Amino acid sequence: MDFTLNGVDKKARAGTLKLAHGIVQTPIFMPVGTQASVKSLDAIDLQTHLNAPIILANTYHLYLRPGADLIHNLGGLHGFSQFQGNFLTDSGGFQAFSLQHNAKEHAEGIVFKSHIDGSLHLFTPAKVLDVQYALNSDICMVLDDLVGLPASFDRLKHAVEKTTEWARVSLEHHQTHASPTNHIFAIVQGGTDPHLRRQSALELGELDFDGYAIGGLAVGESADEMYRTIAHTTEFLSPHKPRYLMGVGTPQDILNAIELGVDMFDCVMPTRNARNGTLFTNLGKLSIKAQAQKSSDTPLDPKCGCYTCKHYSKAYLHHLFKARELLYFRLASLHNLHFYLELVRGAREAILRGEYADYKTCMLACY
Incomplete structure (x- = not known):
């Protein structure tokens, strides 16, 4: 991935991300288009009226409906939606968390019941990437183990270990199956525990992903706890890779996180x-x-x-x-x-x- 830092003001960063469907200047906010559609807007609105260079779509929802194969056959997300900018797709880990009454951990990934028809599915690190390749995502997120807060140290430690394990599998799969235009981000976990965040960031940093996300925040902790965790985590992330804070989004949160060294946002x-x-x-x-x-x-x-x-x-x-x-x-x-x-x-x-x-x-x- 081609990412260049154009300027730094203390920890705040201005960068340029070159992707297959256009240049993204950071810091950037990504409108959320869960179903390959930002609610009530079309591609012309996004491109002409908003000049949005990148939006987010949801792997879990698009996998269930209308299906990754159908979208692939109709030109991937770009042909299907007619949005010609970049797409970042999440892995489905958050949906497994938010719909946890329908999901449970499996030795190979996450087993869940469709919220649409109750059918049973297994998301593995490789499968969620294959779905995102079919969608032709410009940035693909790996499968991670997301934990709501507060949570016990043991549960958070298990999530960090599982997230690292799945990240290794994801990177190996990506190196042999992805096209050159499909990039991959890992997701740092660890709740608000500084030692676990450091462990997760360092373990994932050794694996040399295209970028790194900070996940597992805005899920029950206070704003001060979130800011302390962001500040601590960015200390252990590569300065040469883009940093993405997932699902965090008041104007105050975005401005504070930019000051702490974050480049990308969605909400x-x-x-x-x-x-x-x-x-x-x-x-x-x-x-x-x-x-x-x-x-x-x-x-x-x-x-x-x-x-x-x-x-x-x-x-x-x-x-x-x-x-x-x-x-x-x-x-x-x-x-x-x-x-x-x-x-x-x-x-x-x-x-x-x-x-x-x-x-x-x-x-x-x-x-």
């Missing part, structure tokens, strides 16, 4: 909050449901250059939300994702100027 928050009536602006969060928006002829954010703010008033969006019109979901999602993408673009520019601390302070003042 459902911007689109989920949009659908529920909460919009992110440069003046803080705004509730479109509030009666004060009913007759306002101003845009959501006077400083915002998104498609929604250029064309529509708060009054119109308030009306759409109250009337339960589907158009509201698209316009609100476009705005929130634009805010997130501009947040990380602004962070990159500040890092390159050596002014990240000031940028972070300014942005956090509204949050």
